[in-house]
Amino acid sequence: MAEKRGNVIVGQSGGPTAVINSSLVGVYKTARDRGAGKVYGMLHGIQGLLEEKYVDLSEHIRSDLDIELLKRTPSSFLGSCRYKLPEYSDKPEVYERIFEILNKLEIEFFFYIGGNDSMDTIKKLYDYGQTIGSRIHFMGVPKTIDNDLAVTDHTPGYGSAAKYIGAITKEIIRDGLVYDTRNVTIVEIMGRNAGWLTGAAALASCEDCEGPDMIFLPEVDFDMDSFLGKVAKLQEKKKSIVIAVSEGIHMSDGTYVCELTDNVSQIDSFGHRTLTGAASYLSNKVASTFGCKSRAIEVSTLQRCAAHLSSRVDITEAFQVGGAAVKEAFEGANGMMITLKRVSDDPYICVTDIYDVHKIANVEKKVPREWINDTADYVMPQFISYIKPLIQAELTAIMTDGLPRHLVLNLK
Amino acid sequence: MAEKRGNVIVGQSGGPTAVINSSLVGVYKTARDRGAGKVYGMLHGIQGLLEEKYVDLSEHIRSDLDIELLKRTPSSFLGSCRYKLPEYSDKPEVYERIFEILNKLEIEFFFYIGGNDSMDTIKKLYDYGQTIGSRIHFMGVPKTIDNDLAVTDHTPGYGSAAKYIGAITKEIIRDGLVYDTRNVTIVEIMGRNAGWLTGAAALASCEDCEGPDMIFLPEVDFDMDSFLGKVAKLQEKKKSIVIAVSEGIHMSDGTYVCELTDNVSQIDSFGHRTLTGAASYLSNKVASTFGCKSRAIEVSTLQRCAAHLSSRVDITEAFQVGGAAVKEAFEGANGMMITLKRVSDDPYICVTDIYDVHKIANVEKKVPREWINDTADYVMPQFISYIKPLIQAELTAIMTDGLPRHLVLNLK
Numbered sequence: 001m002a003e004k005r006g007n008v009i010v011g012q013s014g015g016p017t018a019v020i021n022s023s024l025v026g027v028y029k030t031a032r033d034r035g036a037g038k039v040y041g042m043l044h045g046i047q048g049l050l051e052e053k054y055v056d057l058s059e060h061i062r063s064d065l066d067i068e069l070l071k072r073t074p075s076s077f078l079g080s081c082r083y084k085l086p087e088y089s090d091k092p093e094v095y096e097r098i099f100e101i102l103n104k105l106e107i108e109f110f111f112y113i114g115g116n117d118s119m120d121t122i123k124k125l126y127d128y129g130q131t132i133g134s135r136i137h138f139m140g141v142p143k144t145i146d147n148d149l150a151v152t153d154h155t156p157g158y159g160s161a162a163k164y165i166g167a168i169t170k171e172i173i174r175d176g177l178v179y180d181t182r183n184v185t186i187v188e189i190m191g192r193n194a195g196w197l198t199g200a201a202a203l204a205s206c207e208d209c210e211g212p213d214m215i216f217l218p219e220v221d222f223d224m225d226s227f228l229g230k231v232a233k234l235q236e237k238k239k240s241i242v243i244a245v246s247e248g249i250h251m252s253d254g255t256y257v258c259e260l261t262d263n264v265s266q267i268d269s270f271g272h273r274t275l276t277g278a279a280s281y282l283s284n285k286v287a288s289t290f291g292c293k294s295r296a297i298e299v300s301t302l303q304r305c306a307a308h309l310s311s312r313v314d315i316t317e318a319f320q321v322g323g324a325a326v327k328e329a330f331e332g333a334n335g336m337m338i339t340l341k342r343v344s345d346d347p348y349i350c351v352t353d354i355y356d357v358h359k360i361a362n363v364e365k366k367v368p369r370e371w372i373n374d375t376a377d378y379v380m381p382q383f384i385s386y387i388k389p390l391i392q393a394e395l396t397a398i399m400t401d402g403l404p405r406h407l408v409l410n411l412k
Numbered sequence: 413m414a415e416k417r418g419n420v421i422v423g424q425s426g427g428p429t430a431v432i433n434s435s436l437v438g439v440y441k442t443a444r445d446r447g448a449g450k451v452y453g454m455l456h457g458i459q460g461l462l463e464e465k466y467v468d469l470s471e472h473i474r475s476d477l478d479i480e481l482l483k484r485t486p487s488s489f490l491g492s493c494r495y496k497l498p499e500y501s502d503k504p505e506v507y508e509r510i511f512e513i514l515n516k517l518e519i520e521f522f523f524y525i526g527g528n529d530s531m532d533t534i535k536k537l538y539d540y541g542q543t544i545g546s547r548i549h550f551m552g553v554p555k556t557i558d559n560d561l562a563v564t565d566h567t568p569g570y571g572s573a574a575k576y577i578g579a580i581t582k583e584i585i586r587d588g589l590v591y592d593t594r595n596v597t598i599v600e601i602m603g604r605n606a607g608w609l610t611g612a613a614a615l616a617s618c619e620d621c622e623g624p625d626m627i628f629l630p631e632v633d634f635d636m637d638s639f640l641g642k643v644a645k646l647q648e649k650k651k652s653i654v655i656a657v658s659e660g661i662h663m664s665d666g667t668y669v670c671e672l673t674d675n676v677s678q679i680d681s682f683g684h685r686t687l688t689g690a691a692s693y694l695s696n697k698v699a700s701t702f703g704c705k706s707r708a709i710e711v712s713t714l715q716r717c718a719a720h721l722s723s724r725v726d727i728t729e730a731f732q733v734g735g736a737a738v739k740e741a742f743e744g745a746n747g748m749m750i751t752l753k754r755v756s757d758d759p760y761i762c763v764t765d766i767y768d769v770h771k772i773a774n775v776e777k778k779v780p781r782e783w784i785n786d787t788a789d790y791v792m793p794q795f796i797s798y799i800k801p802l803i804q805a806e807l808t809a810i811m812t813d814g815l816p817r818h819l820v821l822n823l824k
Contacts, residue, residue: 171714171719180456180460309721
């Protein structure tokens with residue numbers, strides 16, 4: 001029998017991933033196994049908590065089957081938010097309210113599953129907690145398909161998104177070869193400033209597939225003339241061309257390619273612009289320049305919610321970081337985030353570690369320039385060695401009546 | 413030992429599907445098992461044949477593993493075409509050339525895997541063959557994700573596309589629920605004139621998912637004011653709204669919704685316009701009308717090439733229609749297409765039959781009006797009963813290094 005511990009609360013924040021709920025059950029199960037009192041789940045993250053919206057997770061995760069289903073359920077089970085905590089100096093009442101609610105629930109351990117912005121929340125709550133001598137432990141659990149979190153070797157959610165992108169890029173390449181006519185396909189992949197996801201298109205290059213012809217990441221400025229010149233050169237050699245571009249590719253003056261279109265763009269509450277349309281713009285450009293068939297494919301939402309094709313390594317690691325966060329917090333850690341530390345590529349060995357969340361929050365990790373080729377139109381072998389272990393193996397979907405089954409929160 | 417038969421040639425035509433290669437192996441394996449001589453595959457359909465581009469399939473399908481891989485390989489293994497045979501009176505030399513090549517190869521049986529347009533090819537070749545007293549048997553093997561072929565209960569390729577659409581619609585709905593804010597997602601699904609694929613979004617309505625809120629098929633005229641009124645009404649009740657629309661939805665005056673945008677549209681060689689942009693247009697309309705977040709998701713190419721999530725029923729039936737075409741042709745059938753005939757829904761029993769290709773070519777089967785609800789914004793239970801058996805069960809992917817493995821034609 002584990003030592004009796006205090007109450008726990010866990011929240012999910014930021015964009016969803018295919019495996020974010022595996023981290024949730026990692027927190028839940030480990031907390032229960034290690035003697036936690038109540039394990040609460042905040043609804044829609046810190047934003048819901050502020051409105052006292054939370055559930056007792058034991059009423060919603062009731063069996064081992066529920067745990068297995070949650071591992072296979074995409075998008076945040078508890079709901080998420082993009083709420084940015086104000087500075088304490090600007091709105092002290094927000095902090096006082098949060099701690100009032102946490103104290104009422106007798107919370108001792110606070111876990112927040114998220115990316116850069118969510119780690120900012122952990123950092124601020126920890127800092128405030130220290131000033132008032134709170135006994136609550138604040139821990140970050142890493143999550144993002146973008147893989148742009150600092151310090152950690154990679155981030156849970158990335159492996160599954162990468163596997164999905166690799167698999168569908170193979171299918172798209174096959175599809176492009178079907179007609180004996182010149183055609184260009186531009187695949188638009190998420191990644192505002194970091195090209196981790198777009199680079200994953202290179203996984204399609206394997207024994208039974210030639211892979212994409214070019215890959216453009218946002219780490220290097222995009223040059224339209226050079227791009228068109230390269231397409232012209234490729235067309236001398238082959239009929240079907242597939243090019244992967246990041247949604248965030250931009251010219252040297254900072255203009256995003258997608259801004260060259262008339263598409264409406266939106267700003268989220270963290271001030272990030274919604275960027276889509278780069279592929280569509282380039283596809284029209286290619287069609288008009290070369291008079292050939294061209295099409296744009298936005299991989300869109302599916303890359304972050306395609307639980308039907310997720311990586312078992314990723315699901316397992318997502319669970320592990322949740323569990324490790326509980327273990328570390330129960331052993332005294334506070335104001336930290338769990339990281340993944342790669343020991344070796346082959347055989348792939350990866351362990352968890354912890355790191356000061358202050359050095360992670362709001363920092364964006366980009367693809368190193370040396371992992372992109374000199375001509376800035378493909379990734380280097382180091383990139384492939386890095387990513388390949390993360391997409392290995394599957395977790396068989398639990399199918400009901402022909403479709404993957406999920407666990408959903410039923411609030412009646 | 414099977415009776416010795418003549419040579420066989422098989423081609424794939426029109427848009428690819430996730431299971432079109434299962435029909436190819438159905439033809440190949442059955443022809444071999446039943447004593448065929450050579451089994452040739454035309455490259456890029458009749459268009460490639462005219463340039464004498466073909467392969468001896470036994471050099472490319474060399475093992476049982478190859479057959480299993482082909483069943484799981486999306487997009488036409490042999491390549492496809494959208495070549496429309498001219499009328500004999502316009503270009504007799506095309507027919508003479510085709511028969512010259514077929515005779516040189518000593519072909520006795522000609523199989524063409526395709527949809528409406530491909531059946532037009534079978535019909536014309538059969539008719540010409542009759543006039544010259546040719547001994548070649550021409551048989552159509554049905555294939556299309558669009559499910560718009562006449563006479564047959566359904567068409568191989570449709571079940572897998574429907575399963576994919578059902579599964580990703582569930583994932584998209586989950587994704588839409590993640591933030592506690594008003595948002596509208598418009599999912600654009602293929603289907604120029606027939607709403608079979610778009611209606612498949614209703615499959616997402618099941619025990620663990622509420623399904624899409626509205627579904628608009630091209631069979632009924634689309635009314636913009638009524639649409640916006642319905643969105644307003646839904647927003648009174650819920651925050652996250654998901655709407656499926658067919659790419660081919662149009663107003664009562666015939667204008668396609670996608671034509672309301674500035675997008676470039678293209679015409680294929682059968683005179684069909686490429687229609688995309690309906691979701692994008694509606695999404696912008698919703699965002700500007702209601703001031704809420706809205707996004708468009710084009711399911712795009714993936715719905716016809718997502719072999720990574722195909723239906724076992726569909727793969728099996730695709731194989732069966734290929735096999736049945738060979739059996740019937742070897743027993744004397746000519747100028748016919750194999751059809752699927754449903755015996756019962758529950759238990760699902762479906763057998764193959766044959767039908768005169770003249771009555772199938774160029775005819776488009778649409779969703780019956782009584783399978784669409786009175787308000788023309790959802791499908792009726794009959795639609796669901798019809799489609800559900802077609803998406804059942806899976807064929808486990810053969811994974812290599814984390815990605816689905818395919819068989820590809822290697823011409824060196």
